[in-house]
Amino acid sequence: MDCILQDFWDTAGQERFQSMHASYYHKAHACIMVFDVQRKVTYKNLGTWYAELREFRPEIPCVVVANKIDADIKVTQKSFNFARKFSLPLYFVSAADGTNVVKLFNDAIRLAVSYKQNSQDFMDEVLQELENINLDQKEEDQLAQEQCGNTKTLPPS
Numbered sequence: 001m002d003c004i005l006q007d008f009w010d011t012a013g014q015e016r017f018q019s020m021h022a023s024y025y026h027k028a029h030a031c032i033m034v035f036d037v038q039r040k041v042t043y044k045n046l047g048t049w050y051a052e053l054r055e056f057r058p059e060i061p062c063v064v065v066a067n068k069i070d071a072d073i074k075v076t077q078k079s080f081n082f083a084r085k086f087s088l089p090l091y092f093v094s095a096a097d098g099t100n101v102v103k104l105f106n107d108a109i110r111l112a113v114s115y116k117q118n119s120q121d122f123m124d125e126v127l128q129e130l131e132n133i134n135l136d137q138k139e140e141d142q143l144a145q146e147q148c149g150n151t152k153t154l155p156p157s
């Protein structure tokens, strides 16, 4: 199971939108979009990030995080339209004091696992097939290695 991505966590808060390489998206089974409640521009950029995410991963679960609430607790009374507009769960978080951090990651992981188990997305099926091929290959390599090892340890006849 893969979750989007330390890089996304880092990049989403940036002031300028900078596209991420498609490979970052492809194996993600959930996305956590973070904005900084003290920097309006990071909230404004969410729409662009979300559009890019949906281009590559149309169905993965996504949650929105309002971070740094410790700096101004009153923001927790605000309603943030972006989350409502796309029906995404919104978490009020402080990475500094830990508020809601564990809950956020527990929920995101649960969503990701459930998505991975039930996904009907064509891209996921392709990736799963590739993963299976890799696993088969690894098993074959391991078997071949074991057989080589066995041959070496055979006593001389």
Ligand SMILES: Nc1nc2c(ncn2[C@@H]2O[C@H](COP(=O)(O)OP(=O)(O)OP(=O)(O)O)[C@@H](O)[C@H]2O)c(=O)[nH]1
Pocket (backbone or CB within 6 Å): 009, 010, 011, 013, 014, 036, 067, 068, 069, 070, 071, 093, 094, 095, 096, 097
């Ligand atoms: N008060 C407060 N400060 C925080 C919180 N999370 C991160 N910071 C501070 O914000 C600054 C940037 O944190 P980073 O972990 O570097 O985050 P980043 O996403 O790379 O950077 P930004 O996009 O600038 O927020 C650091 O000085 C952190 O200490 C938080 O929840 N509350």
